Amino acid sequence: MLERRTSTKRAPRTKRLLAALLSLPLCTSGLLAVAAPAHAVSGPTASVTMGDSYISGEAGRWMGNSDTSSGNRSGTDRAWTGSGYDPTRVYGSTASNGCDRSNSAEVTGATGIAQSTVNLACSGATTANVIRAADGGQSFKGEAPQADQLATVAAHNTVKLITLSIGGNDLGFSDVITACAKDYVVWYSYCHDDQQSAIDAKMDAAMDGVGRSIDAIRTVMSADGYAAGSYRIVLQSYPSPIPRSSENRYSESGWSRVNTGGCPFWDADSDWARDTMVPEVSDRLAAVAADRGVQFLDLRDLLQGREVCSTATALAASGSAPSATTSEWARFVDVGMTTQGAVQESMHPNYYGQLALGRCLSLLWAQSQGNYACRNTPGRDASGMYLNAS
Numbered sequence: 001m002l003e004r005r006t007s008t009k010r011a012p013r014t015k016r017l018l019a020a021l022l023s024l025p026l027c028t029s030g031l032l033a034v035a036a037p038a039h040a041v042s043g044p045t046a047s048v049t050m051g052d053s054y055i056s057g058e059a060g061r062w063m064g065n066s067d068t069s070s071g072n073r074s075g076t077d078r079a080w081t082g083s084g085y086d087p088t089r090v091y092g093s094t095a096s097n098g099c100d101r102s103n104s105a106e107v108t109g110a111t112g113i114a115q116s117t118v119n120l121a122c123s124g125a126t127t128a129n130v131i132r133a134a135d136g137g138q139s140f141k142g143e144a145p146q147a148d149q150l151a152t153v154a155a156h157n158t159v160k161l162i163t164l165s166i167g168g169n170d171l172g173f174s175d176v177i178t179a180c181a182k183d184y185v186v187w188y189s190y191c192h193d194d195q196q197s198a199i200d201a202k203m204d205a206a207m208d209g210v211g212r213s214i215d216a217i218r219t220v221m222s223a224d225g226y227a228a229g230s231y232r233i234v235l236q237s238y239p240s241p242i243p244r245s246s247e248n249r250y251s252e253s254g255w256s257r258v259n260t261g262g263c264p265f266w267d268a269d270s271d272w273a274r275d276t277m278v279p280e281v282s283d284r285l286a287a288v289a290a291d292r293g294v295q296f297l298d299l300r301d302l303l304q305g306r307e308v309c310s311t312a313t314a315l316a317a318s319g320s321a322p323s324a325t326t327s328e329w330a331r332f333v334d335v336g337m338t339t340q341g342a343v344q345e346s347m348h349p350n351y352y353g354q355l356a357l358g359r360c361l362s363l364l365w366a367q368s369q370g371n372y373a374c375r376n377t378p379g380r381d382a383s384g385m386y387l388n389a390s
Helices: 002-022 025-033 088-095 146-156 173-187 192-223 256-260 267-292 351-365
Strands: 045-051 116-119 158-165 232-236 295-298 372-375 386-389
Touching (some): 045 192, 146 192, 158 192, 173 256, 192 232, 192 267, 267 295, 295 351
Parallel strands (some): 045 116, 045 158, 232 295, 295 372
Antiparallel strands (some): 372 386
16 A cells, blocks of 8 residues: 555656656756757867967078078078068968968977867967957957957867967066167176066966966867867977077177177076076976866977077078078077067077977877977987977
């Protein structure tokens, strides 16, 4: 009797519950909306880069450096047409707005990752230019925030890798270089104490912006229906374009660092930039990557021995063509010399440096997890790049 009475009471209640659920299609839709829909587009696989000038391809115009001020600048100027200079040969349409996405940028040189490459990075961008407009992000140089651009890319491609370089402009890298160059050329004083204080004052806010940029990327990908494990995010750091004072081929005194080499920095400031500032920024970026659970690519030593004015390199000259094994891998500072190209190209990885970056990204793609530092092999071109676990 107890068993039969329990059964007769449960049956009507079950029917009533089923009827109630069937009569609430709006509630059912709301429940389904909690989980993002599966990514439905079957477009080509894509590798995407986002961020600032160190990944957009700034300075890709230059194959090494030369003091020659005319013609093809001893073979270093890839914008030379035979009768003039056309930066669009290197930067395409982005030469006009200054985003300077070069045809040798990191994403284009990386192989074995995806069927297509997309470069959303823009020279001069800060974290505010990556974060979605809905979250307070800002347009830059006539372009929407990069995370909003990513939404379109993700909807029409199957994104496999997103590589981010950001935070340097939040810290004022350009201001640091300008201040240190002026202290060498004009004021005859050191810059590192003041500039260290300036960077320290901006560091926490900059790193918070980097973290928010990663969050924005994930939000966009989730909204486009990507499962968390269906793509990878890599955060990379910055290389030093300046050598240690002991590795500078020019005397600290006189004007050779200005008029010949394009590295107008005192020894103490060079050592600070190479061995204090760049490692500090790399370490802080590594901490953000760990906190957000993304891969980290440490580039602090990428240009070791290939920096501007390094003893292991030489300027290209008449009868001495540029070479990936002997030329500098970063653009010098146009101070005291006939202007060649745009000042904003200064102190960025050049054509050779960008090929090296592309090789680093290819090597990292082969590592499904873990953090790595990328370095070069002395006397070799980009094929000599290798990774060390960090």
